[in-house]
Amino acid sequence: MTDLSVMPPKKAIGPIQWMKRNLFSTWYNVVLTLVVAYLIVTSVGPLISWFFVDANFMGSDPKDCSGAGACWVFISQRLDFFIYGFYPGEQQWRVDLMFLLLAVAFVPQFIERFPGRKWLGLFGVVGLPVAGYILIPGGPFGLSEVESTKWGGLMLTLILAYIGIIASLPIGILLALGRRSEMPIIRGLCVVFIEVWRAVPLITVLFMASVMLPLFLPEGLNFEKLARALIGITLWQSAYMAEVIRGGLQAIPRGQYEAASALGLGYWRKMGLVVLPQALKLVIPGIVNTFISLFKDTTLVLIIGLLDILGTVQSTVTDPSWQNVAVEGYVFVAFCFWVFCFGISRYSQSLERKLDTGHKS
Amino acid sequence: MLNEASGIDAQSSPGGQQPAVKPDIIRIEGVHKWYGGFHVLKNLNLTVRQGEKIVICGPSGSGKSTFIRCINRLEEHQHGSIIVDDIELTDDVRQIDSVRRDVGMVFQHFNLFPHLTVLENCCLAPVWVKKIPRKEAESTAMEYLERVRIPDQANKYPGQLSGGQQQRVAIARALCMKPKIMLFDEPTSALDPEMIAEVLDVMIELAGSGMTMLCVTHEMGFAKTVADRVIFMDAGEIVEQAPPQEFFSNPKEPRAQKFLQQILQH
Numbered sequence: 172m173t174d175l176s177v178m179p180p181k182k183a184i185g186p187i188q189w190m191k192r193n194l195f196s197t198w199y200n201v202v203l204t205l206v207v208a209y210l211i212v213t214s215v216g217p218l219i220s221w222f223f224v225d226a227n228f229m230g231s232d233p234k235d236c237s238g239a240g241a242c243w244v245f246i247s248q249r250l251d252f253f254i255y256g257f258y259p260g261e262q263q264w265r266v267d268l269m270f271l272l273l274a275v276a277f278v279p280q281f282i283e284r285f286p287g288r289k290w291l292g293l294f295g296v297v298g299l300p301v302a303g304y305i306l307i308p309g310g311p312f313g314l315s316e317v318e319s320t321k322w323g324g325l326m327l328t329l330i331l332a333y334i335g336i337i338a339s340l341p342i343g344i345l346l347a348l349g350r351r352s353e354m355p356i357i358r359g360l361c362v363v364f365i366e367v368w369r370a371v372p373l374i375t376v377l378f379m380a381s382v383m384l385p386l387f388l389p390e391g392l393n394f395e396k397l398a399r400a401l402i403g404i405t406l407w408q409s410a411y412m413a414e415v416i417r418g419g420l421q422a423i424p425r426g427q428y429e430a431a432s433a434l435g436l437g438y439w440r441k442m443g444l445v446v447l448p449q450a451l452k453l454v455i456p457g458i459v460n461t462f463i464s465l466f467k468d469t470t471l472v473l474i475i476g477l478l479d480i481l482g483t484v485q486s487t488v489t490d491p492s493w494q495n496v497a498v499e500g501y502v503f504v505a506f507c508f509w510v511f512c513f514g515i516s517r518y519s520q521s522l523e524r525k526l527d528t529g530h531k532s
Numbered sequence: 533m534l535n536e537a538s539g540i541d542a543q544s545s546p547g548g549q550q551p552a553v554k555p556d557i558i559r560i561e562g563v564h565k566w567y568g569g570f571h572v573l574k575n576l577n578l579t580v581r582q583g584e585k586i587v588i589c590g591p592s593g594s595g596k597s598t599f600i601r602c603i604n605r606l607e608e609h610q611h612g613s614i615i616v617d618d619i620e621l622t623d624d625v626r627q628i629d630s631v632r633r634d635v636g637m638v639f640q641h642f643n644l645f646p647h648l649t650v651l652e653n654c655c656l657a658p659v660w661v662k663k664i665p666r667k668e669a670e671s672t673a674m675e676y677l678e679r680v681r682i683p684d685q686a687n688k689y690p691g692q693l694s695g696g697q698q699q700r701v702a703i704a705r706a707l708c709m710k711p712k713i714m715l716f717d718e719p720t721s722a723l724d725p726e727m728i729a730e731v732l733d734v735m736i737e738l739a740g741s742g743m744t745m746l747c748v749t750h751e752m753g754f755a756k757t758v759a760d761r762v763i764f765m766d767a768g769e770i771v772e773q774a775p776p777q778e779f780f781s782n783p784k785e786p787r788a789q790k791f792l793q794q795i796l797q798h
């Protein structure tokens with residue numbers, strides 16, 4: 172026999188009871204439920220048939236599409252261009268290898284207890300950019316050179332977002348620390364940097380980087396458009412990152428700084444071992460939010476003539492040999508962005524759970 | 533070095549007679565401090581001998597915390613001199629660092645690092661400041677955790693411990709640096725009554741080991757058992773200094789009398 176006085180009250184109820192209580196409790200709830208159900212049925216049905224039932228998956232040219240549903244043939248036929256841009260076909264294995272390394276580094280991060288996943292993550296942050304720097308442009312090890320003007324599609328999107336993310340975090344941390352520094356000159360410089368970059372729209376930054384900057388740079392120091400765009404994106408993103416991190420730094424109680432000082436930890440150790448681990452953990456949601464924004468903002472490079480994934484799709488849907496494939500193209504782009512952004516978001520949630528130590532200080 | 537191995541379980545009895553001639557370890561002369569226009573410390577003079585236990589008390593806001601925080605330069609004094617273990621505290625960062633290596637501090641609100649386990653809290657400074665190998669630092673930390681009677685909590689996070697346990701971890705964390713001097717700023721005033729004793733017991737044992745201690749506290753029982761001297765502060769000044777028996781039974785200054793009356797009313 173169970174003693175009722177020590178049992179928690181039963182919470183679980185059956186689905187029918189739940190519906191009765193929440194969907195059909197009063198006459199207007201009944202009406203609302205029916206209207207909503209009707210809307211769902213009438214809109215989801217056509218969507219499913221457009222996406223799957225009437226859609227064409229197989230084939231190799233526009234004639235294989237019936238026009239009744241989505242023409243996925245278009246995507247599969249142009250997939251190479253959407254992923255690699257103008258990267259030459261016989262060299263695309265280099266990009267594939269980078270995709271593989273990216274997956275090897277980050278997919279295990281979603282699997283609790285994957286052996287050595289910390290090291291894989293570290294490789295993803297440090298080794299991956301180095302590998303990419305060698306593999307993608309080529310040059311060393313007898314790899315033929317591929318100019319950055321030929322890079323495009325998903326690959327370019329990932330390069331822009333990845334480097335923007337990886338580089339803006341440490342720069343943002345330094346800027347945030349600088350803004351809270353006791354040294355007036357450092358603090359002043361950081362405030363000016365942050366406020367200037369944060370107040371400028373990314374489009375303007377990209378225009379400046381691609382059009383204005385070459386006018387000011389001395390002859391011969393005219394480096395590639397992609398590199399200039401990357402620097403612009405990174406600095407712009409760092410300013411945002413700095414403010415997110417500063418929020419975290421301000422939330423750390425003074426006692427933490429004092430305890431670290433009293434133990435003899437100098438400035439950098441105090442920050443690196445005590446303050447930043449706590450501050451960064453607090454602002455993971457904010458950091459991830461900025462990452463996701465940046466990921467999507469990279470599409471703006473279209474404006475300076477770089478063909479990211481949106482650019483490749485946009486330039487293809489207007490191809491006269493394919494008719495009415497714009498929706499398929501944009502759905503595909505949206506899906507690609509969603510996969511990566513959702514991945515980042517899920518990862519941050521698992522990270523937050525893992526780092527939760529019953530924070531009280 | 534007498535205080536080198538400041539184990540809690542050393543031989544001498546708590547509050548027992550120390551041999552008369554011990555070198556001075558802290559010398560404070562003519563110290564003043566202002567917060568803006570507010571004169572918070574006024575002409576403080578104090579000499580502490582090695583192994584001496586000093587209890588500092590006084591009304592809230594009288595500058596007790598500010599005073600002991602000047603001893604490890606968490607606060608800066610603006611006039612006078614503070615010499616700790618033959619090192620004068622000035623703006624020189626290296627001098628401040630070497631003083632802090634010799635001076636442990638325990639705070640009212642524990643200030644444990646919540647993102648690290650108890651053991652990691654204890655090893656952080658030995659590993660990063662003193663460059664002691666991790667293995668060795670961990671075994672030292674376990675020793676001190678045993679002495680404060682919580683070795684079984686070593687792998688928990690501070691947030692999972694009670695206040696009394698956290699404060700004992702904080703004491704162990706400070707001791708892991710093998711300091712020569714320990715500063716306590718109201719170590720029991722944030723604790724629930726039933727936890728005060730477990731922290732005071734640890735402090736009494738530590739006192740018995742010959743550690744030099746400066747404690748800001750209103751625990752009179754502790755002061756009577758352990759202290760060599762009680763210092764009474766009011767409005768930024770040291771108003772009275774006396775051995776505990778004398779101070780508690782027969783305070784000379786009217787301000788000290790009034791203060792004792794107030795804390796005895798409870």
Ligand SMILES: Nc1ncnc2c1ncn2[C@@H]1O[C@H](COP(=O)(O)OP(=O)(O)O)[C@@H](O)[C@H]1O
Pocket residue numbers: 567570572590591592593594595596597598599
């Ligand atoms: N950072 C500060 N700025 C200005 N005034 C302060 C600061 N810290 C403490 N004080 C003031 O100095 C006085 C002494 O404070 P404190 O040393 O904390 O006193 P106690 O520890 O004896 O209660 C108080 O009046 C307090 O308001």
Ligand SMILES: [Mg+2]
Pocket residue numbers: 596597598717718
């Ligand atoms: Mg105080």
